[in-house]
Amino acid sequence: GSRGKLLFAFPLCSGNWGGICSQYMQLRNGQHSSLNTGLVTIQNYGQHVPLRQVQLTLAHELGHSLGAPHDEGSNCGNLGSSGGKGRFLMFPHASDEVRENNDKFSPCSIKRISKVLNLKKDNCFVGEISDQPICGNLLVEEGEECDVGHNDTDPCCYSAKERLGLQCRLKPDKLCSPSQGLCCRSDCSFKLSGHVCDEETDCQKESVCSGLSAHCPEPSPKENLTICSQGTRVCLNGVCTESVCIRHQLQQCDCPGDSMKEKCHMCCQQPGQPETCASTTSSVLSRHFQRKVLPLVGGAPCSGNQGYCDKFHVCQLLDADGPIARLKNSFLHLDDFDDLGEWMKVTEIKIYTSRQETYLKEKHFS
Numbered sequence: 145g146s147r148g149k150l151l152f153a154f155p156l157c158s159g160n161w162g163g164i165c166s167q168y169m170q171l172r173n174g175q176h177s178s179l180n181t182g183l184v185t186i187q188n189y190g191q192h193v194p195l196r197q198v199q200l201t202l203a204h205e206l207g208h209s210l211g212a213p214h215d216e217g218s219n220c221g222n223l224g225s226s227g228g229k230g231r232f233l234m235f236p237h238a239s240d241e242v243r244e245n246n247d248k249f250s251p252c253s254i255k256r257i258s259k260v261l262n263l264k265k266d267n268c269f270v271g272e273i274s275d276q277p278i279c280g281n282l283l284v285e286e287g288e289e290c291d292v293g294h295n296d297t298d299p300c301c302y303s304a305k306e307r308l309g310l311q312c313r314l315k316p317d318k319l320c321s322p323s324q325g326l327c328c329r330s331d332c333s334f335k336l337s338g339h340v341c342d343e344e345t346d347c348q349k350e351s352v353c354s355g356l357s358a359h360c361p362e363p364s365p366k367e368n369l370t371i372c373s374q375g376t377r378v379c380l381n382g383v384c385t386e387s388v389c390i391r392h393q394l395q396q397c398d399c400p401g402d403s404m405k406e407k408c409h410m411c412c413q414q415p416g417q418p419e420t421c422a423s424t425t426s427s428v429l430s431r432h433f434q435r436k437v438l439p440l441v442g443g444a445p446c447s448g449n450q451g452y453c454d455k456f457h458v459c460q461l462l463d464a465d466g467p468i469a470r471l472k473n474s475f476l477h478l479d480d481f482d483d484l485g486e487w488m489k490v491t492e493i494k495i496y497t498s499r500q501e502t503y504l505k506e507k508h509f510s
Contacts, residue, residue, distance in 0.1 A: 164209045164260065165268035182209060194384050200233065200247060207234050211260035212253040220252035237449040237462075242385045279312040280304030282323065288312040290321035300332035320358035327353035327360050334358065346372030347379035375438050376410050387412075392432040397421035398448050407446045407459035410438035
């Protein structure tokens with residue numbers, strides 16, 4: 145929420161410990177828990193995380209669940225660092241770059257995941273996937289008119305409890321079901337033409353209902369190079385992805401100097417000329433930015449992707465022996481505790497709100 149973004153997936157370990165296909169394990173108090181789990185939040189310091197970043201973060205955590213470690217070491221650590229295509233999905237440090245490899249698994253990851261799939265394929269993966277719709281899963285699939293799960297009191301749609309032929313069909317004289325889209329009222333009628341069904345964002349225009357369908361149209365993108373993300377980025381094809389530097393034919397760069405505050409300023413350079421890197425506050429870039437400070441948003445990588453900007457716009461370097469490492473190491477002893485709550489109390493993991501403490505941040509979990 146307002147204190148930064150937290151994400152985590154239990155990595156695949158030997159035996160039945162964590163990751164994909166791991167079964168329920170019994171804790172000391174007799175309760176059972178599954179470590180085939182993960183979580184990703186969609187807010188960072190009170191700001192919604194861009195959809196692409198959420199997708200990449202979720203894919204990164206699923207990679208861990210499938211047995212892929214970070215791309216590190218002499219064989220895997222430098223993959224994608226040359227050639228301009230960018231780092232792969234399992235690169236350990238957060239990055240703001242938008243490159244071809246960013247949403248792909250590296251050869252190292254594919255090799256590790258392939259081993260897991262081969263090992264686990266007979267234990268928990270379904271051999272054949274049916275293309276038939278599943279009435280009751282709350283998703284309106286091909287062949288269904290609506291899907292309200294097992295809610296047999298819904299006024300618009302027959303639930304999965306009904307007999308075959310009625311399941312997931314609109315009830316008589318009903319125009320629509322809210323399960324079909326955001327442009328259907330709870331009384332099973334279409335919302336009026338012009339009703340806003342999807343709010344305007346930095347890079348997309350608002351969407352409005354047509355009055356003739358339950359479907360909320362896909363939002364139209366705003367003009368490319370529209371300013372977004374508190375002035376630090378620009379829109380491209382409806383997504384807030386590129387640095388504001390490109391608006392002036394410049395490249396974003398790591399701010400020079402030793403000040404941890406200034407390392408969380410926006411800095412730009414002439415393409416391919418790192419010696420020209422300067423803050424937007426500098427006289428060199430004054431004609432573009434009028435010497436205005438543009439602080440990077442909370443969670444942005446800094447200092448060569450070796451740290452992140454906290455909510456006070458100060459670069460916090462990662463501590464290899466800090467609370468994140470202790471959190472990781474304590475996973476090996478989770479079964480010593482009665483439940484996850486007790487485990488978290490013992491490991492004393494908190495999300496702090498003061499500058500002096502460490503935030504739990506993206507991609508610091510392994």
